Amino acid sequence: MNPNYRLPNSQDSYGFGFLDEFAKREIRRVILKAISIPGYQTPYASREMPMGRGFGTGGLQLTLSMIGPDDTLKVIDQGSDDSVNAVNLRKFAELTCPEVSTTESTTEASLIQTRHRVPEIPLRENQVLNFQVPYPDPLVIVEPSEAKRKIMHGEGDYARLLTKLYEDLVKFDEITISHRYPTRINGHYVIDPSPIPRYDVPRLNQSKALLLFGAGREKKIYAVPPYTNADPLVFDDVPFRTENFYDADGQRRACARCGCTDSFLDELNLEDGSKAWQCSDTDYCNRQLASTEAGEVTQ
Amino acid sequence: MNNPLTTEQHDSVWSPLYQQRAFRALMSAFSFPGRRQPLPLCSDATGPTCIAAVLCDNEVSLADPDQLIQPADIRRLGIREASLENAGFIIADGSRAPDFAPALGSLAEPEQGATIIVRVASLESTNDFPLMLEGPGIQDTQALAVSGLNRAWLAERARWNRNFPMGADLILVDDTQVVALPRTTRIRGGTN
Ligand SMILES: [Zn+2]
Numbered sequence: 001m002n003p004n005y006r007l008p009n010s011q012d013s014y015g016f017g018f019l020d021e022f023a024k025r026e027i028r029r030v031i032l033k034a035i036s037i038p039g040y041q042t043p044y045a046s047r048e049m050p051m052g053r054g055f056g057t058g059g060l061q062l063t064l065s066m067i068g069p070d071d072t073l074k075v076i077d078q079g080s081d082d083s084v085n086a087v088n089l090r091k092f093a094e095l096t097c098p099e100v101s102t103t104e105s106t107t108e109a110s111l112i113q114t115r116h117r118v119p120e121i122p123l124r125e126n127q128v129l130n131f132q133v134p135y136p137d138p139l140v141i142v143e144p145s146e147a148k149r150k151i152m153h154g155e156g157d158y159a160r161l162l163t164k165l166y167e168d169l170v171k172f173d174e175i176t177i178s179h180r181y182p183t184r185i186n187g188h189y190v191i192d193p194s195p196i197p198r199y200d201v202p203r204l205n206q207s208k209a210l211l212l213f214g215a216g217r218e219k220k221i222y223a224v225p226p227y228t229n230a231d232p233l234v235f236d237d238v239p240f241r242t243e244n245f246y247d248a249d250g251q252r253r254a255c256a257r258c259g260c261t262d263s264f265l266d267e268l269n270l271e272d273g274s275k276a277w278q279c280s281d282t283d284y285c286n287r288q289l290a291s292t293e294a295g296e297v298t299q
Numbered sequence: 300m301n302n303p304l305t306t307e308q309h310d311s312v313w314s315p316l317y318q319q320r321a322f323r324a325l326m327s328a329f330s331f332p333g334r335r336q337p338l339p340l341c342s343d344a345t346g347p348t349c350i351a352a353v354l355c356d357n358e359v360s361l362a363d364p365d366q367l368i369q370p371a372d373i374r375r376l377g378i379r380e381a382s383l384e385n386a387g388f389i390i391a392d393g394s395r396a397p398d399f400a401p402a403l404g405s406l407a408e409p410e411q412g413a414t415i416i417v418r419v420a421s422l423e424s425t426n427d428f429p430l431m432l433e434g435p436g437i438q439d440t441q442a443l444a445v446s447g448l449n450r451a452w453l454a455e456r457a458r459w460n461r462n463f464p465m466g467a468d469l470i471l472v473d474d475t476q477v478v479a480l481p482r483t484t485r486i487r488g489g490t491n
Contacts, residue, residue, distance in 0.1 A: 022302070028326075033410040034410075035329040035436075036482055036483065038483065066326065150408070155406060188464065189464075225435040225436045226330050
């Protein structure tokens with residue numbers, strides 16, 4: 001999205017939240033059906049947004065269809081509030097939703113729009129997490145026909161997907177999928193949870209907050225309701241493993257900035273050729289840093 | 300056509316702000332089945348019409364066999380009227396046993412299952428024979444007390460929803476509050 005984006009003159013009369021009320025109402029209907037059929041990719045008529053598809057339009061349409069003046073919005077891209085993409089989407093929301101507050105704090109937000117991460121701090125029942133989804137259908141790799149995929153999903157038939165995962169297992173001795181790990185919702189539909197790392201998959205399970213997924217290009221919305229099982233597809237003899245960030249000596253790496261050893265870390269290549277690791281969730285990192293500094297002052 | 304106007308007062312069901320706030324109440328209701336959610340205060344409609352104003356317009360069809368929505372409001376919604384078997388939305392009087400077969404969708408398109416707005420006398424909590432609910436959105440079990448719901452609804456609903464993902468989703472509404480029962484909610488009790 002263009003960082004200097006301005007609303008076109010012809011749309012001077014746009015209402016709150018940019019989308020017209022009919023578009024919002026359609027998305028609202030679809031959200032309720034998506035919650036009622038956990039994990040089902042519910043089709044909707046994605047509207048043209050003033051940015052290319054692939055810039056989070058699906059997630060943005062979810063957010064715009066539900067946001068109101070009582071809300072506090074947080075937008076993150078790979079855990080960061082300050083990346084260009086997150087800043088631009090936040091600016092767009094500020095421009096089109098006057099009265100809405102924005103925040104970088106996970107705990108202050110009522111709505112969180114995210115690309116590729118689940119916040120480190122556990123969410124509450126009165127929060128909603130809207131994911132931006134590039135590829136919604138995990139069956140695409142085994143079945144090209146959408147009509148056939150829809151039947152397979154309806155029947156909960158994932159035998160071919162499991163076979164594909166098993167081939168991976170035989171070849172590499174473990175399931176090598178690092179992102180978009182196929183996850184079964186409420187024992188029926190398997191979803192593509194968007195390109196979150198495996199580390200975040202367990203956070204989808206029995207979440208206190210409603211999790212919504214919007215794919216603008218593919219025109220699909222799906223949901224993981226609160227208190228709903230979300231199980232990564234596995235085989236009995238191979239447990240699901242998340243990234244563990246152990247170094248060669250088996251020590252859990254710490255964030256180079258805040259020192260914590262309990263968050264998802266991004267690997268940074270330093271100028272001298274060495275590597276460092278840092279929290280991908282900037283709000284979490286700032287919070288840890290602030291509490292460490294506060295601790296040092298009082299000592 | 301149900302085109303909300305910003306000139307309407309915020310407590311009118313026809314204002315964008317009312318519809319946004321009421322939608323959030325509905326979204327919470329579907330997220331946490333069986334929990335009562337208050338609808339925002341409203342000056343010009345009661346329960347069933349409030350829900351219809353949030354969800355219905357000329358893109359969907361409605362059956363209102365008990366005429367629970369005023370004709371003027373039906374016109375304002377701009378909604379297409381349809382038979383009970385084909386309607387996307389059904390508005391029904393909960394005190395009477397349902398005597399229809401709603402759309403349940405198909406394996407490939409389960410979202411075509413109907414949304415049924417059921418008007419009940421009261422969702423205020425009582426201790427009389429509460430229903431016990433389980434399923435997605437419910438941590439362990441959720442109790443629900445309803446007055447004015449003919450118990451035949453529970454048996455019919457269980458029949459409509461026996462073949463997931465097909466099914467019908469219910470919205471119970473009194474004058475000011477709403478409870479959702481999506482197709483995934485399992486209900487025990489309710490007999491006395
Ligand atoms: Zn850190």
